[in-house]
Amino acid sequence: MRAVVLREFGAARNLRFADFPDPRPEPGWTTVRLRATALNWHDVLVRQGRYHSPLPHVLGADGAGVRVDTGEEVVIVPSLWWGEDDSAPGADWQILGDHQPGTYAELVRVPVECVVPKPAGLSWPEAAALPLVGLTTYRALFTRGRLRAGESALVLGAGGGVATMAVGLAVGIGASVVLTSSSATKIARARSLGASGGVLYTEPDWAQAAKERSPGGRGFDLVLDSVGSWRESIQALRPGGRLVVLGASRAQEALIDVRRFYFGQYDLLGTTMGSPRDFAGLLALLESRQVAPPIIDRVFPLDQAEQAQQYLERGDGFGKIVLAQD
Structure with a gap:
């Protein structure tokens, strides 16, 4: 061959x-x-x-x-x-x-x-x-992240396959999504897929700017981090929110304020590509919901x-x- x-x-x-x-x-x-x-x-x-x-x-x-x-x-x-x-x-x-x-x-x-x-x-x-991006994103959002209808999610990186898939799956179940990007054009394209908005991570204090776009400005129920920006991701969470980590494209080490983390009652969840049962769940979701x-x-x-x-x-x-x- x-x-x-x-x-x-x-x-x-x-x-x-x-x-x-x-x-x-x-x-x-x-x-x-x-x-x-x-x-x-x-x-x-x-x-x-x-x-x-x-x-x-x-x-x-x-x-x-x-x-x-x-x-x-x-x-x-x-x-x-x-x-x-x-x-x-x-x-x-x-x-x-x-x-x-x-x-x-x-x-x-x-x-x-x-x-x-x-x-x-x-x-x-x-x-x-x-398969790979769908399975990875499904497990991150639902199996590990426990995202439900009516909740909010922040997804880091608007242009990648995980981000575009996350918008489709999250919006498909009735959740809201905000994204980060270095490109206003990519944020605009993400909005056309159903995202409620986005912020430029090249701007100072982007985590606070993202948090202000969450429902009531309280913070997101879930942040999907494929880049390794844990400190900023935690800043964008609501108290008791979930940080789901599935990559380290920009940083392989993270420094976080431990005291702030446990007082915030946050969940830190690592995830990878999923199991055959996760993939079956993905296919069932695609069949039952309007997912792009x-x-x-x-x-x-x-x-x-x-x-x-x-x-x-x-x-x-x-x-x-x-x-x-x-």
Whole structure:
């Protein structure tokens, strides 16, 4: 098969479109002929060597296509071997594309339990963009964050896939959402998706400015932090609010006022991509509520993965970036 092959960790220029061995049939696994593959920041970390993937390697966690054995149109659930405990993943858990060859390819092999029918009404790019960001955001908002109708949420970073998905899911259940961004244009686009407003995190005291946009100015019930700004995130919470942390794109360490934290009665909740039960919950929500499909920013051909990742790293987009195949 043809695939985007990484033979050396480093920059996006190390991605090469080349021949790669076809997946081998094995009991309990199935092979999917991919129609579209979505990019995630996780792919950049794999490319940089953060997960010590074997080389040569094929990146990619997200994809949608056709099962070779049955002809069924499917999406791939990239959370492998989570286990039976929904509170946290088991010792064998990994993300597709970490150590197993991923979806930047014509074919990918995954455990049978990691394919589900493609949701009706989604295009191939939208279906490919759903699994990782949808599963991660669903778990963050609902399984861990316990967000309910009538509550409010602040989401850090208006343009990323998590943020755009969070707006759709939260608004879909009847919650309100405010976002942060470095771009007024991205905030305006988020408002068109249903967000109630946003603030520029480049401005001083942005956390207080965000808090003032919460219902009654009391603070948010939940803050979704994928960047590592814990101190500011806590400042934007109401007393007893929940800080849900699912990334560290701008800071890997956080300094917080411990006394203020416990007097504020806050919850600090870590989360990652979720379990198969979380994904079932996501699909049920999509079927039962009016939730917008994943926002697609740009679609590149599979053989332009280098350019697609460079575009992702610039951070200029709004929504998901996808690699499409004929």
